[in-house]
Amino acid sequence: MIRRRKLPPLGALRAFEAAARHMSFQRAAEELSVTPTAVSHQIRLLEDTLSQPLFVRRVRGVTLTEAGLSLYPTLRDGLDAFERAVETIRPQARRRSVTLTATTLFTARRLLPALDAFGRANPDLDLKLHASDDVVDLASGKADIAVRYASGPFDALVAEPLFAERFGVLCDPRLGLSHPRDLLSTPLLHIDWRRRGDDPDWERWARMAGLTELAVGKGPRFTDDSHALQAAIAGYGAVIGSLELARPELEAGLLVNPFGPILPGEVYHIVATPGAMATEGVSAVRAWLKTAVAGPV
Known part of the structure; x- marks a missing residue:
């Protein structure tokens, strides 16, 4: 008799492996091109199948349980072996491809929604997205090609502005905020990842608004912009967030920017080495960034 394997669903195993590798449901979802909720459901299914938790879920992230630590290396090595085996039988003729690197949030908010437009315009070109908050050495x-949020200069690279960032108060419209002084009785949400000296945060906003009595140091803190936006959508408070990257929520009415002032940010730039910028593939990605990504998505 042929033994039947008693394995959990492959989708649940893939979701767990990606989440364990990134230590983030959000980043696992971006890799798998699904929502964080879908990743969470798949992992719950796997935990139910195994009758034990695989992650410890905390406000600031997740960690593996002993069972998760035991499962992850074997599963990772198995999926790596599957990938190698598949690559050995692929036809050797390779399609043209271009790798674009950008921050995790920019990739999720601006690049992923515009991917269909790129595919329609460039059916013979594969676009690989490298989402990382670390600056990638393009010479390596x-x-x-990269999208970088900085004023420059970009040594030895060709740079072209894409669009300027703007930051402002974002909150659930149900909070009913209509005047800056309403913030005195509203929880403030904070994003901690920025450390550039003149951050678009509550302290800078209150200074520009002349609201000196605002308790700018109080309130929940987040290391991930997406988590802070989700907390604002849920009505937990107001946050100083990107008006450009929160455009889908603003257009859908899930968030509002009830009043100013607006804090100017840096400019997103398209950057590449001179040699890469002259290639046909990178030129196609540059054109897509300037049309589908810089405009509404």
Whole structure:
């Protein structure tokens, strides 16, 4: 008799492996091109199948349980072996491809929604997205082109502005905020990842608004913009967030920018080495960034 394997659903195993590798449901979802909720459901299914938890879920992230630590290396090595086996039988003729690197949030908010437009315009070109908050050395060959949020200069690179960032108060419209002084009785949400000296935070906003009595140091803190936006959508408070990257929620009415002032940010730039920028593939990605990504998505 042929033994039947008693394995959990492959989708649940893939979701767990990606989440364990990134230590983030959000980043696992971005890799798998699904929502964080879908990743969470798949992992719950796997935990139910195994009758034990695989992650310890905390406000600031997740960690593996002993069972998760035991499962992850074997599963990772198995999926790596599957990938190698598949690659050995692929036809050797390779399609043209371009790797674009950008921050995790920019990739999720601006690049992923515009991917269909890129595919329609470039059916013979594969676009690989490298989402990382670390700056990639383009001369290393790890990526061909990048979107960087900085004023420059960009040494030895060709740079072209894409669009300027703006920051403002974002909150659930049900909070009913209509005047800056309403913030005195509203919880403030904070994003901690920025450390550039003149951050678009509550302290800078209150100074510009002349609201000196605002308790700018109080309230929940987040290391991930997406988590802070989700907390604002849920009505937990107001946050100083990107008006550009929160555009889908603003257009859907899930968030509002009830009043100013607006804090100017840096400019997103398209950057590449001079040699890469002259290639046909990178030129196609540059054109897509300037049309589908810089405009409404």
